């Protein structure tokens with residue numbers, strides 16, 4: 001009988017892989033090719049989409065040759081790809097209009113800040129599931145349209161197309177300018193910031209907000225369906241699935257049921273939790289994204305903790321600092337010392353992603369003394385991956401109300417035993433790795449195989465999962481918590497780095513001034529609300545968000561730093577909730593709720609200015625006041641970004657007080 005295979009292509013950040021799998025999910029052949037990383041300016045990262053396309057043209061025939069197989073033996077092709085990376089190309093010539101802007105690229109930092117201040121910004125997360133950050137495609141498209149003369153007009157005429165890597169490759173594989181199919185799948189579309197998470201189609205409000213012409217966008221399709229048949233490279237292969245690479249890894253790890261999670265450790269690291277058929281809203285800095293959509297079945301959603309820099313920090317240690325010759329040497333070097341010697345590296349090279357979402361942050365090495373050797377630095381490099389995982393797991397636990405019990409891992413970094421042990425230690429849960437480490441490719445293959453009936457169902461795929469390695473936690477809890485506190489302190493040092501120094505009322509200004517500014521604004525909002533002529537709906541929304549963001553940031557960041565900063569407890573959440581709930585009734589009930597809230601808040605403001613602010617003036621140096629100001633601004637901004645003033649959030653805060 002003729003052997004049949006599924007082909008998968010993993011178009012990743014650093015390389016493109018083509019793998020053939022057999023019916024048992026075993027690897028039959030693997031061919032891989034790296035492409036060049038272009039760093040034309042600090043913070044910019046680009047790929048040449050034509051180079052990636054040429055690489056594909058080489059590796060596909062090689063993978064077939066290695067297996068001794070023909071195109072007829074391939075039942076289908078599944079594509080997994082680096083997500084968000086933005087390619088714009090000319091529909092008529094097939095030539096990219098510029099280099100692709102990679103997901104790690106931070107050139108849209110100022111643009112996203114500007115967009116965040118534009119009306120409608122508060123709707124972006126609700127519609128797309130994503131925070132406004134440089135990471136996603138929409139700001140990248142907008143940047144290219146704004147900066148390339150004539151491009152917007154060409155895009156509006158339909159002469160220029162947009163796609164993430166799977167769209168670009170499928171279009172080329174199916175004929176390019178000669179009838180190429182312009183499609184994307186829901187998982188990739190969910191990373192553009194232009195798709196409505198609930199309707200799974202391009203959203204008019206988001207398109208208008210980012211000013212992106214609809215005509216340039218691909219058609220959104222399921223993750224598993226036949227999009228077309230290859231007409232070039234190796235003609236005659238059905239393209240039967242496409243998934244973002246992290247969603248493909250979720251699929252390859254067989255996390256098919258709600259509650260199942262995996263973390264893939266590659267260039268960056270991405271923890272995804274299957275949350276089932278409805279999108280789960282995160283209040284702790286995670287993304288809501290589509291996990292997969294099988295044919296005509298409803299979509300399955302996921303919560304994601306995306307970490308921008310993990311394996312790429314090891315690469316930087318190797319190529320930028322030249323302290324090691326190959327990635328695995330980091331473990332050998334780290335083992336030359338007992339611990340990190342007090343040193344922490346926070347690799348905010350692309351800002352910080354989950355759960356912080358600080359595009360303006362930049363990396364720090366903290367705790368340097370003359371005791372530190374390159375061995376300690378190597379430890380700090382590996383530990384950075386562990387702590388970043390801990391941060392997203394904490395967020396995941398807080399969002400889901402559950403505690404992760406085991407972490408399934410995969411990706412290149414899982415070859416590092418010291419690192420995997422550290423991850424188990426800081427999470428305090430077992431970490432397990434499956435037999436097939438190429439989970440991204442396997443997931444794309446599974447999806448394609450399901451699509452063409454090579455595999456009958458998900459249960460059959462589940463049986464292919466076998467554990468290859470396990471790491472059990474063994475760290476002393478007190479040490480874990482004290483190390484985590486140091487890490488968190490180091491993280492705060494990265495915030496606000498690229499913002500202009502001394503910018504008034506921006507991060508980096510004096511904490512006392514910032515608190516006073518908030519108080520004066522709160523008082524003004526109360527005046528606006530008492531004035532029946534004013535726009536009360538807007539004032540009420542701003543007041544609610546400001547009160548919660550201000551109070552949470554004060555509680556978490558400022559009070560712990562001053563001895564006599566205690567407060568009797570403000571307890572205004574109940575009064576605020578009453579005000580929010582009088583939205584429709586208005587009239588006397590509204591006036592009463594307003595008066596009650598104003599009384600509680602005014603007392604609180606007086607107490608804070610007397611006790612807390614005097615304490616800060618007395619005990620902190622100017623630079624301490626500035627750094628506390630930065631941390632306060634960061635926490636306050638984080639609260640505002642997740643819509644902390646919404647009725648549902650305030651209700652949650654009010655609940656414990658009855």
Ligand SMILES: Nc1ncnc2c1ncn2[C@@H]1O[C@H](COP(=O)(O)OP(=O)(O)O)[C@@H](O)[C@H]1O
Nearest residue numbers: 012266267311312314315327328411412413416
């Ligand atoms: N033994 C190791 N210890 C730590 N990091 C490693 C090790 N081996 C590989 N890496 C890192 O893993 C990454 C490669 O993993 P891979 O899954 O191939 O990434 P991607 O799919 O993102 O290209 C590189 O960034 C490399 O620095």
Ligand SMILES: O=P(O)(O)OC[C@H](O)CO
Nearest residue numbers: 012013082083266267268
């Ligand atoms: O190509 P990877 O494995 O680095 O993954 C990149 C992610 O998809 C970015 O969101």
